[in-house]
Amino acid sequence: MGKVISVINQKGGVGKTTSAINIGASLAVAERQVLVVDFDPQGNATSGLGLDASSPPEKTIYQALVGECSLAEAIRETELPGLSVAVADRNLSGAEVELVGAIAREQKLRSILAPLRDKYHYILIDCPPSLGLLTINALTASDSYLVPMQCEYFSLEGLSQLVSTAGLIRGALNPSLELEGILLTMFDARNNLAHQVADEVRAHFGEKLFKTMIPRNVRLSEAPSHGKPILLYDIESRGAIAYLTVAKEIIENNMQRRAVDASATLV
Numbered sequence: 001m002g003k004v005i006s007v008i009n010q011k012g013g014v015g016k017t018t019s020a021i022n023i024g025a026s027l028a029v030a031e032r033q034v035l036v037v038d039f040d041p042q043g044n045a046t047s048g049l050g051l052d053a054s055s056p057p058e059k060t061i062y063q064a065l066v067g068e069c070s071l072a073e074a075i076r077e078t079e080l081p082g083l084s085v086a087v088a089d090r091n092l093s094g095a096e097v098e099l100v101g102a103i104a105r106e107q108k109l110r111s112i113l114a115p116l117r118d119k120y121h122y123i124l125i126d127c128p129p130s131l132g133l134l135t136i137n138a139l140t141a142s143d144s145y146l147v148p149m150q151c152e153y154f155s156l157e158g159l160s161q162l163v164s165t166a167g168l169i170r171g172a173l174n175p176s177l178e179l180e181g182i183l184l185t186m187f188d189a190r191n192n193l194a195h196q197v198a199d200e201v202r203a204h205f206g207e208k209l210f211k212t213m214i215p216r217n218v219r220l221s222e223a224p225s226h227g228k229p230i231l232l233y234d235i236e237s238r239g240a241i242a243y244l245t246v247a248k249e250i251i252e253n254n255m256q257r258r259a260v261d262a263s264a265t266l267v
């Protein structure tokens, strides 16, 4: 059964979509079947992967959420073999309002994903920059959450708010939700504050901080306008190499966790 990971941070512009696209692409080149779920009405993961939600068949995750189609109908192949995306556009913002009165409104994404979980090794959900109903749906549907963050002073406050929200979801809706890891993005090694923030995150979260940091890299910011993940745009860039290394960390962490689970079952 595939692992579902929410890529989440309520702060805007911290590298969620860039991380979802490029971790997804890196896992796909490691021969994993990967689905990126664009769960943001901005539709950046959709366009960043070269797709247009308004082109036929025009089915999007919004229609899947409100029961007008299956999630499979909203999924398109990307240029990269093994990487698919469930597309979104601005209509998704309507779901935030329309689902309010629905029964089990927090579990809609979980239930539409369920029939597809065997088809993919990894499902990455690109969340919007808020802790609203869409993000709650994403966390309820996930095995873990991955937090991209920029090394700025206020990032730490946002991070503790996010971790406590995840704790509430774990208590009320999804007891098995884990922290996949914290990923430092747009890292500038010449900036002292960046090192201080990184040290502080490491002190609080230890092993949960990815060893790999994503450097600020102009090629990463150019790739979406070409509708390509960085691996198809500039495979030799520092950004491409960093995301490949993060994907390797994710695969290794999951192999380790599975080994621990297996030995626990034997005891």
Ligand SMILES: Nc1ncnc2c1ncn2[C@@H]1O[C@H](COP(=O)(O)OP(=O)(O)OP(=O)(O)O)[C@@H](O)[C@H]1O
Residues within 6 Å of the ligand: 011, 012, 013, 014, 015, 016, 017, 018, 019, 040, 042, 044, 127, 128, 129, 185, 186, 187, 214, 215, 216, 217, 218, 220, 221, 222, 224, 239
């Ligand atoms: N490592 C990087 N180096 C340089 N630019 C980057 C890097 N990561 C992301 N960017 C750029 O920063 C901007 C914000 O990134 P991105 O869209 O991934 O953030 P986000 O958290 O998904 O934003 P939102 O909250 O609006 O969804 C984009 O223009 C992106 O191209």
Ligand SMILES: [Mg+2]
Residues within 6 Å of the ligand: 016, 017, 018, 040, 044, 126, 127
């Ligand atoms: Mg985004």
